[in-house]
Amino acid sequence: MNTPESQTTQHIERLNSPAFSRLGLPFSEIVRMGDTLYLSGQMGTLPGTLTLAPGGMQAQAQQTMENIKSTLEAHGYSMDHIVKCTVMLADMKDWPAFNEIYKRFFTAPYPARSAFGANGLAMGGQLEIDVIASARR
Incomplete structure (x- = not known):
């Protein structure tokens, strides 16, 4: 899906929703290469902000999953397109x-998945998830 916020270079398309673009972050929301989507790591930030959801790991996990869902939907995809998740947890006890x-x-x-403990996630977050999805509709 081409939007004014997307950029295409040699079969690589960078997709950014207007809400993501307003955050001014130095990476793309999604990169599409052929039939594969690569979502940048998602955290439990409140929509349109860089503020973590209050309430600890469970609240951040819920918000992270909602962020993945809304990111995909903003570009015409769904959770059913996900083929692989990589989960980074600040504490494996969670x-x-x-x-x-x-x-x-x-x-x-379920999608394929890997997970590992991570020390020092961005913004002091409790988890981050990156996703690979199919671009086939």
Whole structure:
């Protein structure tokens, strides 16, 4: 989907919604290359801001998943297009609680996924998730 906020270079399309563009961040919201979408890491920030959702890991996990969903939908895709998630948790003890929230956004068969503990996530966040999705509609 080409929008005024997208840029295409040699079969690589950079997609940025107007709300994302207003944040002025030094990366693209989504990069499309062929039939593959690469979403930049999503965190539990409140929509249109760089403020983390209050309430700790569970609130941030819920907001992160909502952000992934709304980012895909802003460009004409859905959660069903996701093929791989990479999850970075500030504390691996939060793994079971994260899984409960994660399962609310998918049905079996689930996307492929990897996860690891990370020290020092941006903005002091509790988690970050990056996503690879299919661009086929």
